[in-house]
Amino acid sequence: MRSDHSPRTLRPADEHFVAPLDETPLREVDAVDTTAAPRSMWGEAAHNLIRNPVFVVSALLILLLLFIAAFPGLFTDFDPTKGDLGVSNQKPGDGHLLGTTVQGYDVWARILYGTRTSLSVGFFAMVISTVIGVVIGAFAGYVGGWIDEVLSRVTEIFFALPLVLGAIVAFTALSSGVSTFTIALILAVFGWTNIARITRGAVLSVKSQDFVTASTALGAGKLTNLAKHVLPNAIAPVIVTATVNLGVFIVAQATLSYLGLGNGSISWGSDISDAQPALRNNPMMLFYPSVALAICVLSFIMLGDAVRDALDPKARKR
Amino acid sequence: MSATTAPRTGDQPASAEAGALLEIRDLDITFSTGSGPVHAVRGANLEVYPGETVAIVGESGSGKSTTAMSIARLLPSNGKVTGGSIRFDGKDITSVPLGQIRALRGSEIGLVPQDPMSNLNPLWKVGSQIDEALAANGVAKGAAATKRTVELLEEAGLPDAERRAGQYPHEFSGGMRQRALIAMGLAARPRLLIADEPTSALDVTVQQQILDHLDTLTAELGVAVLLITHDLGLAAERAQHLVVMYKGQIVESGPALQILQDPQHPYTKRLIAAAPSLASRRLVSTKNGEAQDATEQAASGATGGSVAVSGRATDGDAPAGGAGPASGAGPAGDAGRGADAQRTREDTVISVQNLTKVFPLRGKVPWRTTPFTAVDDVSFDLRRGTTTAIVGESGSGKSTVAQMVLRLLEPTSGRVLFEGQDIAGMKGKEMMALRRRVQPIFQNPYGTLDPMYSIFRTIEEPLRLHGIGDASSREAKVRDLLDKVALPASMMRRYPNELSGGQRQRIAIARALALDPEVVVCDEAVSALDVLVQDQVLHLLNDLQSELGLSYLFITHDLAVVRQIADHTVVMEKGRVVEHGSTDEVFHDPQQEYTKRLLAAIPGGSIPLAGAETIEVDVDTDVPEADGARGDDREGTDGHHPLGGDPEDPFSGAGHV
Numbered sequence A: 001m002r003s004d005h006s007p008r009t010l011r012p013a014d015e016h017f018v019a020p021l022d023e024t025p026l027r028e029v030d031a032v033d034t035t036a037a038p039r040s041m042w043g044e045a046a047h048n049l050i051r052n053p054v055f056v057v058s059a060l061l062i063l064l065l066l067f068i069a070a071f072p073g074l075f076t077d078f079d080p081t082k083g084d085l086g087v088s089n090q091k092p093g094d095g096h097l098l099g100t101t102v103q104g105y106d107v108w109a110r111i112l113y114g115t116r117t118s119l120s121v122g123f124f125a126m127v128i129s130t131v132i133g134v135v136i137g138a139f140a141g142y143v144g145g146w147i148d149e150v151l152s153r154v155t156e157i158f159f160a161l162p163l164v165l166g167a168i169v170a171f172t173a174l175s176s177g178v179s180t181f182t183i184a185l186i187l188a189v190f191g192w193t194n195i196a197r198i199t200r201g202a203v204l205s206v207k208s209q210d211f212v213t214a215s216t217a218l219g220a221g222k223l224t225n226l227a228k229h230v231l232p233n234a235i236a237p238v239i240v241t242a243t244v245n246l247g248v249f250i251v252a253q254a255t256l257s258y259l260g261l262g263n264g265s266i267s268w269g270s271d272i273s274d275a276q277p278a279l280r281n282n283p284m285m286l287f288y289p290s291v292a293l294a295i296c297v298l299s300f301i302m303l304g305d306a307v308r309d310a311l312d313p314k315a316r317k318r
Numbered sequence B: 001m002s003a004t005t006a007p008r009t010g011d012q013p014a015s016a017e018a019g020a021l022l023e024i025r026d027l028d029i030t031f032s033t034g035s036g037p038v039h040a041v042r043g044a045n046l047e048v049y050p051g052e053t054v055a056i057v058g059e060s061g062s063g064k065s066t067t068a069m070s071i072a073r074l075l076p077s078n079g080k081v082t083g084g085s086i087r088f089d090g091k092d093i094t095s096v097p098l099g100q101i102r103a104l105r106g107s108e109i110g111l112v113p114q115d116p117m118s119n120l121n122p123l124w125k126v127g128s129q130i131d132e133a134l135a136a137n138g139v140a141k142g143a144a145a146t147k148r149t150v151e152l153l154e155e156a157g158l159p160d161a162e163r164r165a166g167q168y169p170h171e172f173s174g175g176m177r178q179r180a181l182i183a184m185g186l187a188a189r190p191r192l193l194i195a196d197e198p199t200s201a202l203d204v205t206v207q208q209q210i211l212d213h214l215d216t217l218t219a220e221l222g223v224a225v226l227l228i229t230h231d232l233g234l235a236a237e238r239a240q241h242l243v244v245m246y247k248g249q250i251v252e253s254g255p256a257l258q259i260l261q262d263p264q265h266p267y268t269k270r271l272i273a274a275a276p277s278l279a280s281r282r283l284v285s286t287k288n289g290e291a292q293d294a295t296e297q298a299a300s301g302a303t304g305g306s307v308a309v310s311g312r313a314t315d316g317d318a319p320a321g322g323a324g325p326a327s328g329a330g331p332a333g334d335a336g337r338g339a340d341a342q343r344t345r346e347d348t349v350i351s352v353q354n355l356t357k358v359f360p361l362r363g364k365v366p367w368r369t370t371p372f373t374a375v376d377d378v379s380f381d382l383r384r385g386t387t388t389a390i391v392g393e394s395g396s397g398k399s400t401v402a403q404m405v406l407r408l409l410e411p412t413s414g415r416v417l418f419e420g421q422d423i424a425g426m427k428g429k430e431m432m433a434l435r436r437r438v439q440p441i442f443q444n445p446y447g448t449l450d451p452m453y454s455i456f457r458t459i460e461e462p463l464r465l466h467g468i469g470d471a472s473s474r475e476a477k478v479r480d481l482l483d484k485v486a487l488p489a490s491m492m493r494r495y496p497n498e499l500s501g502g503q504r505q506r507i508a509i510a511r512a513l514a515l516d517p518e519v520v521v522c523d524e525a526v527s528a529l530d531v532l533v534q535d536q537v538l539h540l541l542n543d544l545q546s547e548l549g550l551s552y553l554f555i556t557h558d559l560a561v562v563r564q565i566a567d568h569t570v571v572m573e574k575g576r577v578v579e580h581g582s583t584d585e586v587f588h589d590p591q592q593e594y595t596k597r598l599l600a601a602i603p604g605g606s607i608p609l610a611g612a613e614t615i616e617v618d619v620d621t622d623v624p625e626a627d628g629a630r631g632d633d634r635e636g637t638d639g640h641h642p643l644g645g646d647p648e649d650p651f652s653g654a655g656h657v
Helices: A041-050 A053-070 A107-143 A143-159 A161-174 A178-190 A193-206 A210-216 A222-258 A267-278 A285-311 B008-016 B063-070 B098-104 B126-136 B142-155 B161-165 B175-183 B204-221 B232-238 B256-261 B265-272 B294-300 B305-310 B320-324 B339-343 B398-405 B428-439 B453-464 B471-484 B490-493 B503-513 B531-548 B557-565 B583-588 B593-599 B611-628 B633-635
Strands: B021-032 B036-048 B054-055 B079-088 B109-110 B192-196 B224-229 B241-248 B249-256 B281-283 B291-293 B348-362 B367-383 B387-391 B413-418 B438-441 B519-525 B551-556 B568-573 B576-582
Touching: A041 A053, A041 A285, A053 A107, A053 A285, A107 A143, A107 A178, A107 A193, A107 A267, A107 A285, A143 A193, A161 A178, A161 A222, A178 A222, A193 A222, A210 A222, A210 A267, A210 B438, A210 B453, A210 B503, A222 A267, A222 A285, A222 B204, A267 A285, A285 B453, B021 B063, B036 B054, B036 B063, B036 B079, B036 B241, B036 B249, B054 B063, B054 B142, B054 B232, B063 B079, B063 B192, B063 B224, B109 B175, B126 B142, B126 B161, B126 B175, B142 B161, B142 B175, B175 B204, B204 B224, B204 B232, B204 B593, B232 B256, B241 B256, B241 B265, B249 B265, B265 B531, B281 B531, B348 B398, B348 B551, B367 B387, B367 B398, B367 B413, B367 B551, B367 B568, B367 B576, B387 B398, B387 B557, B398 B519, B398 B551, B428 B438, B438 B503, B453 B471, B453 B490, B453 B503, B471 B490, B471 B503, B503 B519, B531 B551, B531 B557, B551 B557, B557 B583, B568 B583, B568 B593, B576 B583, B576 B593
Parallel strands: B054 B224, B054 B241, B109 B192, B192 B224, B387 B551, B387 B568, B438 B519, B519 B551
Antiparallel strands: B021 B036, B021 B079, B241 B249, B281 B291, B348 B367, B348 B413, B568 B576
């Protein structure tokens, strides 16, 4: 500790400067603004979301797609399952908005009805995979120890199986006549791993936070803590991933039906496949369902992006 | 903006002639943020002369680092100098091309950053990082640089420098890394060294060594130092010239001692009054919630003058502290705070006996672990209505003890007795009952509250968990608790992310008090707070103690805080208790070398301060009030815990733990 305060300085007379008082009025220590409206994390996220154009555009698109999936008949008079060979291979116009296929199906009608298959497979697969992933990931992360080791290895095994390849094998093994739900289930069984990994990571980082310890010290049990503190704080990245996954499952479903593995319901993938032979003469037959698929997947990926921005803890003021 | 009003502007040419190394005039710095421009620094004036140490003091957000970083043009990309000038060595460098600034960096202006943990590249050997600094400034290259690096590390006080230069940062301790960073900062022999909180991440004894070394080194080399710190005591001790910043403005500057002894600006006064390293006495709460210093107690004549000894050791009144154990424990013996003790005759609320915790550490092979004794045979008692502080540096095992007391960790051996009952065997209902009576407050105000919970839900959670009351009675209780921690009831509907650190900590206190506990374990509860806020929270804790008869187990690394809040002190080093006794004894008559070193390292401890006299003057005016607070009045106010008929205050003779 330096005891001498003898200046080793060239400073001329060191005068004592005091700022005029009125210049920086003293505020109360630790003052708080009690006027602004209180805002929860979700409230703030919602506030950020509706100001994000990416969210607005993707949300509107998804709403539109949902509406089409629910009431495709409102947008067309044609039956997508009724081929009229008399109007085979028509150009757009003439009553057929996007023309007709070789079989005489109305392309526009098939696209509209295909939305239903894509969205329902995507949605069910997303829900099932999220449930599987969250349960396994949360359990592994929260309990830790050898249970974590085992569950993590199991997750990695499933992670190593390619989604589409796994689904193809499963389909081949099953007899024909699978329902939409079965398709979703098959996709979910091979597609839950990223949810599990993300949940596990988020749970691991949340469970070591002081507020969880504080809750334990207040007398809360392990499961109470998991349900009331850990999971709600770990769920944000899971929501983001699940949203993006929905798009991935839609693509996977299209891939499967392109390969002829479907339940015969109208699907963009099988339409793309059907349009392939006529690619040279009538490339638009392939183009339209592809565009529908792209718009649909893009909307969900954009939604995921926007939700990520809104839930990003770094973007929130601490 | 203060240029015209500042008295110093008049002699600007004169100071330029005298050769100020660094001269900042009317500096404005603006950050452009999402919510508009923020004026981080406004009209700052400051000079640094060759060879002197100037300290900028302020709390977080005061603009002290921003000012310093603007000199070497190291502001974040959204920050800009929007007015005024920075002259280095007589040359205006405010708006010269970046190339010229780059030439100054390192060779003329050195920098020692704040966080030694993140400022060294973990992929590079420490030596090669200094080599790089040498090469970048054209000092030396190749083998010459390597040789010079070893010299520099030696100079920075790193033993076995040659071997150390070949090691990676993770092989260094925090103090060693900071030494390496100092070596790097001084590598090219700059004329100005900017040290931005160089030791705030380090233990207090390490901090002292490093600063001592930095002092000698810069004195030898004639390097001017611009020291940025939040610690007024440290600043006053290390610098000749002090600059106090508040909300982006310099509110006071001048000779360090003069500012400390005769602060003019109300903010500086406030800062000095709050600085724990300068404060010296146990806080004593009065009935109306205002806390005063223990000296007043002395003045009131209740326990005699010897209590005043808890003041600074400089005046040679230390022997008085040892004069009698009875008076030495003056604050502890304070009748009011012992209120709860009379209710039950048992005065020891928590007794820690031979507590040991051994952690298995992963060894060289994963299946073989090496035992690591984090806590080794620790014993102490916590008396009802008093505060026992466990103080130690990082790795001393103090937090592990706290966790075992809270039963968040199971001890390897030894016992924790709560009112004579071993907590280890408790289960179910019994355990819930214990949880109600022993509550923690944690260090990090940002981590301690669930961000998803509103303040109401946070404070209500313990009531709900224990099934206490119905919705409306719980709400009333939450209001009452918020009132206790001096927050408006309108706060209930808010979320933690809207609150400041100090407010969050007060919410954490309110939550801890929701179950009317008897013991509160404060694990570094004020360490993360700015000094003024810290002061406020300490006073609050103290007021609550006197109001509710709480017992605190206070875990901290900060001896200065201990002096303010604790009646008994347990000093821990490497898992062992090295010394324990009443706070006065430990502070005035430390028996162990380690304790002495810790005490000597409190920054600002050696500065003769006019504060003591000032406070005594205050005392005279306040005597009646202080007297009342200490006397019978408290019985009346403390309705929850009426003083029983036990005339014997078990604390009056409590000198030793």
